[in-house]
Amino acid sequence: MKKLISFILLAVLAIALTACAGGKEKDESSSDTTGNKKLIVGASAVPHAEVLDAAKPLLKEKGIDLEVQVFQDYILPNVTLRDKDLDANYFQTPGYLELQMKENKDFDFVSVGEIHKEPIGIYSKEYKSLKDLPNGAKIIMSDSLSDHGRILPIFEKEGLIKLKEGVGANARVEDIVDNPKNLDFSTLIEAKLLATSFESGEGDAVVINTNYALEGNVDIGKYGIAFEGDDVVPANLVVVRSEDKDREEIKALVEVLQSKEIQDFILEKYKGAVTVAE
Known part of the structure; x- marks a missing residue:
């Protein structure tokens, strides 16, 4: 009887070890990527998400895969950035950013670049x-x-x-x-x-x-x-947590969004309803 119990215990232990080994192998394979870095950016649907979509191929050339999360309001993109579910957001003006940081003391954000203007x-x-x-x-x-x-x-x-x-x-x-x-x-x-x-x-x-x-x-x-007159229209910003302002991927994102290719895209697609930040 003791031999039977010992056999059963050994069998259970073997199964447990096999399961652990399988789980470890799965974790290792899921972390195996193409080597590209990933950026998740929150944005309003139009024009922000469309501009980001146009920037994806240019970022891929720099080894960055861009994922765009579209938001329908002006509140959640900052909440989600605070909670570190986004690397950046692209939808707000300096006045709105200042007001939001004043009203939400846990928003430690900074603008890393002006991209375009939208006259109200x-x-x-x-x-x-x-x-x-x-x-x-x-x-x-x-x-x-x-x-x-x-x-x-x-x-x-x-x-x-x-x-x-x-x-x-x-x-x-x-x-x-x-x-x-x-x-x-x-x-x-x-x-x-x-x-x-x-x-x-x-x-x-x-x-x-x-x-x-x-x-x-x-x-x-x-x-x-x-x-609004173009001389007073505030720019729309790429905003990140202060701790991330010097990340190379963030710098690459702003560089691409301010590039001639993306500026030309904005001017051609929106026919003056949206202009580029100078």
């Missing part, structure tokens, strides 16, 4: 210019405060409102000191919903971030009645 546009199906807007016109715009400092100066430049002196890019609705037409700026919605709101015919004018106008197939040339 004001769209209307009924009116051909801002000056045509009627008294009490309802203006729908993003609920992101960092956008307000870009939007309100467009109205001020056209003479529809006057802002408190010196507020500049930090302008908020409460900084409006003169509003002769009593324009209604009280309707604020998520930026990703602006194109849908416009297509539904809501409001007299809708202020849409260019990436969401492109993604929502809004006819920019037909319905755009006013835009």
Whole structure:
């Protein structure tokens, strides 16, 4: 009986050792790669992810495989970067980055390069210019405060409102000191919903971030009645955790995105709706 028990124990031990050996072999084979380094970058669908897709072959030539994760909002790309599930993200402007880092003390991020610019546009199906807007016109715009400092100066430049002196890019609705037409700026919605709101015919004018106008197939040339001046449009950035700013793969990513090949791609594909950062 003792011999039988010993035999069974030996058999179980042999099976366990074989399983461990098999698992070890599997782990070793899964780490066997082509030698290319991998970068995971989070981005908005349009134009950011499209620009990154165009950059993939150029990065592969440098021994880097680029994986693009597409996000539909402006919150998760930074949360995911913080959690180290991304190596970088590409979707935000300096004002938005600054605001997010101020509101989230655990966001230790830095910009490593400016890539392109997207002028915010004001769209209307009924009116051909801002000056045509009627008294009490309802203006729908993003609920992101960092956008307000870009939007309100467009109205001020056209003479529809006057802002408190010196507020500049930090302008908020409460900084409006003169509003002769009593324009209604009280309707604020998520930026990703602006194109849908416009297509539904809501409001007299809708202020849409260019990436969401492109993604929502809004006819920019037909319905755009006013835009930021190119001299004040902030650049869209590649952002990383501060600890990663000197990584060679990150430097290669920025170099490719700022290359003539990618700049030409941006200018040709978006016909001026998106411009390159200088």
